[in-house]
Amino acid sequence: MRLDNMLLAEGVSGPEKGGGSAAAAAAAAASGGSSDNSIEHSDYRAKLTQIRQIYHTELEKYEQACNEFTTHVMNLLREQSRTRPISPKEIERMVGIIHRKFSSIQMQLKQSTCEAVMILRSRFLDARRKRRNFSKQATEILNEYFYSHLSNPYPSEEAKEELAKKCSITVSQVSNWFGNKRIRYKKNIGKFQEEANLYAAKTAVTAAHAVAAAVQNNQTNSPTTPNSGSSGSFNLPNSGDMFMNMQSLNGDSYQGSQVGANVQSQVDTLRHVINQTGGYSDALGGGSLYSPHNLNANGGWQDATTPSSVTSPTEGPGSVHSDTSN
DNA sequence: GATCATGATTCCGA
DNA sequence: TCGGAATCATGATC
Numbered sequence: 001m002r003l004d005n006m007l008l009a010e011g012v013s014g015p016e017k018g019g020g021s022a023a024a025a026a027a028a029a030a031s032g033g034s035s036d037n038s039i040e041h042s043d044y045r046a047k048l049t050q051i052r053q054i055y056h057t058e059l060e061k062y063e064q065a066c067n068e069f070t071t072h073v074m075n076l077l078r079e080q081s082r083t084r085p086i087s088p089k090e091i092e093r094m095v096g097i098i099h100r101k102f103s104s105i106q107m108q109l110k111q112s113t114c115e116a117v118m119i120l121r122s123r124f125l126d127a128r129r130k131r132r133n134f135s136k137q138a139t140e141i142l143n144e145y146f147y148s149h150l151s152n153p154y155p156s157e158e159a160k161e162e163l164a165k166k167c168s169i170t171v172s173q174v175s176n177w178f179g180n181k182r183i184r185y186k187k188n189i190g191k192f193q194e195e196a197n198l199y200a201a202k203t204a205v206t207a208a209h210a211v212a213a214a215v216q217n218n219q220t221n222s223p224t225t226p227n228s229g230s231s232g233s234f235n236l237p238n239s240g241d242m243f244m245n246m247q248s249l250n251g252d253s254y255q256g257s258q259v260g261a262n263v264q265s266q267v268d269t270l271r272h273v274i275n276q277t278g279g280y281s282d283a284l285g286g287g288s289l290y291s292p293h294n295l296n297a298n299g300g301w302q303d304a305t306t307p308s309s310v311t312s313p314t315e316g317p318g319s320v321h322s323d324t325s326n
Numbered sequence: 327g328a329t330c331a332t333g334a335t336t337c338c339g340a
Numbered sequence: 341t342c343g344g345a346a347t348c349a350t351g352a353t354c
Binding site: 131134176177 | 333335
């Protein structure tokens with residue numbers, strides 16, 4: 001029954017018209033539905049049609065053989081009935097045996113056809129074989145998210161869905177991408193530095209605006225806010241202190257508020273820009289402009305299992321930022 | 327065709 | 341179940 005269903009689903013058995021179209025549609029869906037696969041899909045359909053033809057030919061042959069053999073046995077029994085009495089029940093039993101034998105052969109045929117289809121599918125539709133690079137836009141969106149959430153590059157389910165929608169890929173592809181990105185970034189931070197610079201610079205203006213707005217907002221709400229001497233402008237030469245100020249802003253004045261949450265992610269980017277402007281030297285960086293400050297001593301991401309808004313990304317063991325104000 | 331980049335899969339541990 | 345790590349398989353570039 002399962003074999004029948006599968007063959008039906010694959011378009012091997014069932015009505016001839018449109019045979020394999022469902023499978024071809026599945027193929028299109030599996031490979032992202034891009035039109036550049038149409039040649040391969042037609043190839044797939046051709047092979048499927050070939051399997052279908054062989055299956056039907058063999059099936060017909062078996063049915064014919066079954067009928068012929070049944071007739072032959074019936075004739076033999078008829079001849080034997082001249083010498084000994086043969087009951088209709090015996091004839092029925094013999095026919096039953098023959099049909100069972102042939103149906104088991106048919107089952108084998110179905111099984112091997114299924115196998116052939118599975119092999120065909122794996123060969124043509126295996127995602128690994130059909131790997132396609134994401135579009136430039138998709139990669140940019142993913143990278144922007146990654147580098148702007150560097151302190152905690154673990155998007156929530158909602159964020160993954162949002163990214164998937166934006167990039168026209170699946171949620172699992174987003175998960176794969178972040179999995180690969182995290183591990184490759186961690187393995188070779190130096191290699192990704194340039195990329196990080198690019199995306200950090202891209203979002204720097206936004207970050208600056210967000211932080212400036214936050215600072216202004218903070219000043220409006222509490223005029224006696226400490227560490228707010230620069231009035232919203234960035235004091236790059238002393239960026240270590242400035243970052244502490246931002247930490248203070250984020251942690252003290254805006255903790256728990258929506259603004260604070262937004263600023264937090266922007267801060268990651270901004271910190272990077274600060275590093276790039278030469279105002280921040282990293283003792284652990286080994287000459288690296290973009291220091292792996294978000295990785296803890298064990299090589300894991302800081303706060304990997306806790307929301308980034310709860311703990312400061314630069315706090316904790318191994319942080320070289322924590323006491324620069326002294 | 328060698329090499330690198332990258333998306334997907336698998337295995338394993340927490 | 342999720343994420344890290346290793347690996348595979350394919351695409352892109354030279």
